[in-house]
Amino acid sequence: MSTPSAIDFWFDFSSPYGYLMAERIDALAARFGRQVRWHPILLGIIFQATGSRPPADGISSKGKYMLHDFARSARFLGIPYRMPSRFPLPTQNAARAYYWLHGRDCAQARRFAHAVFNAFFVDDRDISAPDTVLEIAAQLGVDREPLAAALQSPEIKARLKDECEQALAAGVFGSPHVIVDGEHFFGADRLPQLERWLESGGF
Amino acid sequence: MSTPSAIDFWFDFSSPYGYLMAERIDALAARFGRQVRWHPILLGIIFQATGSRPPADGISSKGKYMLHDFARSARFLGIPYRMPSRFPLPTQNAARAYYWLHGRDCAQARRFAHAVFNAFFVDDRDISAPDTVLEIAAQLGVDREPLAAALQSPEIKARLKDECEQALAAGVFGSPHVIVDGEHFFGADRLPQLERWLESGGF
Numbered sequence: 001m002s003t004p005s006a007i008d009f010w011f012d013f014s015s016p017y018g019y020l021m022a023e024r025i026d027a028l029a030a031r032f033g034r035q036v037r038w039h040p041i042l043l044g045i046i047f048q049a050t051g052s053r054p055p056a057d058g059i060s061s062k063g064k065y066m067l068h069d070f071a072r073s074a075r076f077l078g079i080p081y082r083m084p085s086r087f088p089l090p091t092q093n094a095a096r097a098y099y100w101l102h103g104r105d106c107a108q109a110r111r112f113a114h115a116v117f118n119a120f121f122v123d124d125r126d127i128s129a130p131d132t133v134l135e136i137a138a139q140l141g142v143d144r145e146p147l148a149a150a151l152q153s154p155e156i157k158a159r160l161k162d163e164c165e166q167a168l169a170a171g172v173f174g175s176p177h178v179i180v181d182g183e184h185f186f187g188a189d190r191l192p193q194l195e196r197w198l199e200s201g202g203f
Numbered sequence: 204m205s206t207p208s209a210i211d212f213w214f215d216f217s218s219p220y221g222y223l224m225a226e227r228i229d230a231l232a233a234r235f236g237r238q239v240r241w242h243p244i245l246l247g248i249i250f251q252a253t254g255s256r257p258p259a260d261g262i263s264s265k266g267k268y269m270l271h272d273f274a275r276s277a278r279f280l281g282i283p284y285r286m287p288s289r290f291p292l293p294t295q296n297a298a299r300a301y302y303w304l305h306g307r308d309c310a311q312a313r314r315f316a317h318a319v320f321n322a323f324f325v326d327d328r329d330i331s332a333p334d335t336v337l338e339i340a341a342q343l344g345v346d347r348e349p350l351a352a353a354l355q356s357p358e359i360k361a362r363l364k365d366e367c368e369q370a371l372a373a374g375v376f377g378s379p380h381v382i383v384d385g386e387h388f389f390g391a392d393r394l395p396q397l398e399r400w401l402e403s404g405g406f
Contacts, residue, residue, distance in 0.1 A: 052265050053256075062255050062376040065387055075406055076396050173265040184268055189392040193279050203278055 006035040010167050010177040012043040013091040013127060016070040016081070019117040020188035021176035023079045026110075028191070032198040034180070038113055040095035043088075043175055045164045050173045054088065073188060080122050089120070089128040092160060093151055097133050099159045100150035101142065111140055209238040213370050213380040215246040216294040216330060219273040219284070222320040223391035224379035226282045229313075231394070235401040237383070241316055243298035246291075246378055248367045253376045257291065276391060283325050292323070292331040295363060296354055300336050302362045303353040304345065314343055 007029050011018035022038075029036045047053060056066035067083060074081030094116045102109035115136045119125040125132050130151055134144050150156050170179060178185040178194060183202070185194045196203055210232050214221035225241075232239045250256060270286060277284030297319045305312035318339045322328040328335050333354055337347050353359050373382060381388040381397060386405070388397045399406055 050264060052263075060255075060376070061253055061371075061374040062389075065374070065376065065389060068387070069389070069393075072396065072406075076399065168264075171264040171268070173263070173268065184271070186265075186268060186272070187392070189390070190272075192395070193275065196279065203275075 004032070004034050005181060006037050008037050008039060008170070008179045010039045010041055010170075010172045010175065010179075012046075012088075012175040013040055013094045013113075013116050013120065014088040015043065015175035016121060017073070017188040018175040019081075019121045020073060020077055020079055021178065021191070022113065022117055024077065024188075024191060025176075025178065028195060028198070034198065038098075038110065039163050039167065040091070040098050040113065040160075041164045041167045041172070041175070042090075042092060042095065042160070044090070046167060046172060046174065049168050052173045074121075077188070077191075082122055082124060084120055084124050086126060086128075089126065091127065093130050093133045094127050095160050095163075096151050096156045097137060097147060099163070100147060100153075100156050101137070108140060108142070112137055112142075115140065207235070207237050208384060209240050211240050211242060211373070211382045213242045213244055213373075213375045213378065213382075215249075215291075215378040216243055216297045216316075216319050216323065217291040218246065218378035219324065220276070220391040221378040222284075222324045223276060223280055223282055224381065224394070225316065225320055227280065227391075227394060228379075228381065228397075231398060231401070237401065241301075241313065242366050242370065243294070243301050243316065243363075244367045244370045244375070244378070245293075245295060245298065245363070247293070249370060249375060249377065252371050255376045277324075280391070280394075283321075285325055285327060287323055287327050289329060289331075292329065294330065296333050296336045297330050298363050298366075299354050299359045300340060300350060302366070303350060303356075303359050304340070311343060311345070315340055315345075318343065 007025070009021065009025055011022060025036050043054065056063045071081050071083060098109055098113055101112050116127055119132065119136055120127045127133065130148065134148055137147050138144055171184060174186055176188060180194070180197060183197060212224065212228055214225060228239055246257065274284050274286060301312055301316055304315050319330055322335065322339055323330045330336065333351065337351055340350050341347055374387060377389055379391060383397070383400060386400060
């Protein structure tokens, strides 16, 4: 029996539903013997290329609903959540740090990703700041200097750009966006459909 | 013990997720002793007023995904679905007929609403046409002539306009949009959260 293919999980660190998916997808995939490849990307680039838009502006009736739904969806899933006071935030530093870490220790990169989401959506920290990113990594035992240098390195900048281009080429238009065996699932609210898909190999 | 308040269910007859919600909401509400007030509205008016947009254009990566998700979500819920060949369609005739019928026999109006959704999302009929609306109603025993007159009556036109204005005033921005005890649920994918809300009186 061949190993089932990995699941691709595309997200922006500033995406509330991306955070909810991040808190659930590894355990779900593991139940079905699947690995998950995490791909932090920049929604600004995705929205610009696809003409899509962020879900919440906080002012319109839809925007107010979305802010409410972020927190209610977290409660529904049993995940801690506090609406960040600054939202959304640019996430290129967090994403670049992720890819640099991933090249050295992919398990540590995964722990870092969870810690970034937690810093933003539970502790209300400014994850756009390089210092915050470096502090989060330092708490996981990562040396500050080489990571600070990596955040400005052409190679890491190119890696993030390349991931965004790969996302667009794959048809990603938002966060979270999960692709399994060519099947796309957009949004944390597709977790039940993703689960049934993994269970049944399609439905 | 007081009777629990009714649930308000806002939808457009051309909305695939509105159809999925329509197929489930009455049975769900009944389990918790709730009535549902159905309100067909015109999404064109809602989108114009709120600046919101339809989910699917069929061309972009997001649009293609949405068309795929309509059908997959229907399969997930066990509801028959066939993507209409003409989509979306204007639905003022179906909505006007609904309100006219509702003023005479609310149970018949409910059967009519299900039949309109079925005609569009299973039988691929052109529900924008007055003739189709009259035929659907005739199969439920409704006389053609008075309904044909009602579709053009100032009173019924005003009723539909008023329902759209009430929807906007209530904060409705799309379809399906459900309000229970002041709590808003947008989208058929919020059925599990709606169920938990009804079970627990909030979460």
